[in-house]
Amino acid sequence: MRYRTATTALATLLLTAGCSSNGxxxxxxxxxxxxxxxxxxxxxxxSKPQQPTKLGVTWRWKNDEDPEFGDLAGSITAISYxxxxxxxxxxxxxxxxxxxxxxxxxxTKGDVNVSQFPWHVAYDDGTRIxxxxxxxxxxxxxxxxxxxxxxPGDCARGGIMFPVPKGERPDRVVYEPEGADAAEWKVPAKG
Numbered sequence: 418m419r420y421r422t423a424t425t426a427l428a429t430l431l432l433t434a435g436c437s438s439n440g441x442x443x444x445x446x447x448x449x450x451x452x453x454x455x456x457x458x459x460x461x462x463x464s465k466p467q468q469p470t471k472l473g474v475t476w477r478w479k480n481d482e483d484p485e486f487g488d489l490a491g492s493i494t495a496i497s498y499x500x501x502x503x504x505x506x507x508x509x510x511x512x513x514x515x516x517x518x519x520x521x522x523x524x525t526k527g528d529v530n531v532s533q534f535p536w537h538v539a540y541d542d543g544t545r546i547x548x549x550x551x552x553x554x555x556x557x558x559x560x561x562x563x564x565x566x567x568x569p570g571d572c573a574r575g576g577i578m579f580p581v582p583k584g585e586r587p588d589r590v591v592y593e594p595e596g597a598d599a600a601e602w603k604v605p606a607k608g
Contacts, residue, residue: 469601508580538587
């Protein structure tokens, strides 16, 4: 089974911080559409999305149960997924190519630390592939931050790169900060 993990201490630290710097956010599906560039138009949404839902559906979250981290709220969207990504250096392992996930996180309450590390792509057979911790270089811009603080009224938007098996598209995208409920989006068979 293929499974990638970031092995640096930085990765562990950022994963612990997660998206909302807490371990008790909850994801509630909303049918709001994110503002996006023309190439990142979200999919139409269902009146009550089920997990996993379509790419482009915005999930609203909040933390009002854990006083240690304060009252936090916002939204997160997996906008689009593209594979293969050409024009970048190849992944380290033979038989792999890059897949790129576009995501957006907006904050409505509290200061929230965001990172690429809570994101991964998943396959029907149970395989999950995490980010490598690589950024910069010739990866397409914009990149989702590796570690940044987003303040109320602001958003972070960008791409996250995954080293995936050539010709094998993931079944879904999963956002799972440590100790919190996961949000999932279905990856279309082509795109």
